[in-house]
Amino acid sequence: EPEVTQTPSHQVTQMGQEVILRCVPISNHLYFYWYRQILGQKVEFLVSFYNNEISEKSEIFDDQFSVERPDGSNFTLKIRSTKLEDSAMYFCASCRDYAETQYFGPGTRLLVL
Amino acid sequence: SQELEQSPQSLIVQEGKNLTINCTSSKTLYGLYWYKQKYGEGLIFLMMLQKGGEEKSHEKITAKLDEKKQQSSLHITASQPSHAGTYLCGADAGNTPLVFGKGTRLSVIA
Numbered sequence: 001e002p003e004v005t006q007t008p009s010h011q012v013t014q015m016g017q018e019v020i021l022r023c024v025p026i027s028n029h030l031y032f033y034w035y036r037q038i039l040g041q042k043v044e045f046l047v048s049f050y051n052n053e054i055s056e057k058s059e060i061f062d063d064q065f066s067v068e069r070p071d072g073s074n075f076t077l078k079i080r081s082t083k084l085e086d087s088a089m090y091f092c093a094s095c096r097d098y099a100e101t102q103y104f105g106p107g108t109r110l111l112v113l
Numbered sequence: 114s115q116e117l118e119q120s121p122q123s124l125i126v127q128e129g130k131n132l133t134i135n136c137t138s139s140k141t142l143y144g145l146y147w148y149k150q151k152y153g154e155g156l157i158f159l160m161m162l163q164k165g166g167e168e169k170s171h172e173k174i175t176a177k178l179d180e181k182k183q184q185s186s187l188h189i190t191a192s193q194p195s196h197a198g199t200y201l202c203g204a205d206a207g208n209t210p211l212v213f214g215k216g217t218r219l220s221v222i223a
Contacts, residue, residue: 004155006155033210035211041215042213042214042215042216043156043201043203043211043213044213045210045211045212048210056210058210089153091155091156093156099143099144099205101146101158101161102146102158102211103158104148104155104156104157104158105155106154106155107153107154107155109153
């Protein structure tokens with residue numbers, strides 16, 4: 001069964017460093033999302049992406065964040081200058097069409113020291 | 114903005130017992146999703162409900178959406194250790210980003 005994959009599974013970085021989190025959505029899906037979950041808190045929406053552009057973003061998704069679909073399969077989230085409070089589990093999700101079920105990847109656990 | 118309240122926050126049940134988890138929305142739901150999350154892992158899709166009064170079942174898990182589309186319940190029959198994890202409800206409030214509840218942590222003891 002097709003699934004969303006994410007790499008790396010864990011990432012440790014120093015404050016101020018750039019990180020890129022990678023996702024491979026399910027192949028025939030058209031809508032892509034990033035969510036994050038700070039330890040012990042709710043899963044929060046960051047950004048949605050459709051037709052090679054951002055369709056919606058939350059207030060968390062500030063200028064330090066960017067997303068890209070560099071080729072036909074990968075979907076990336078870049079954090080330019082990481083802060084301690086960026087430490088969280090980051091989930092990628094995709095769905096086939098608007099308002100259909102979103103399927104989540106296993107997540108990347110990011111720790112900023 | 115839409116808020117989802119889940120209850121209880123945590124639940125410990127003996128294997129074989131039934132249990133119910135509730136999810137209440139501050140606004141009318143266009144779609145209500147149930148996901149399961151094991152500690153430190155991703156969200157596994159369980160079920161989606163869209164119509165008022167809708168009920169869906171998968172194996173021993175049944176989810177319902179009330180007629181007013183503001184509350185959903187997840188019922189597990191004859192719980193097993195494999196049911197342990199955190200159950201999250203997620204709402205589609207009319208646009209595609211999902212809003213999630215805090216989750217209900219379920220432990221099943223032998």
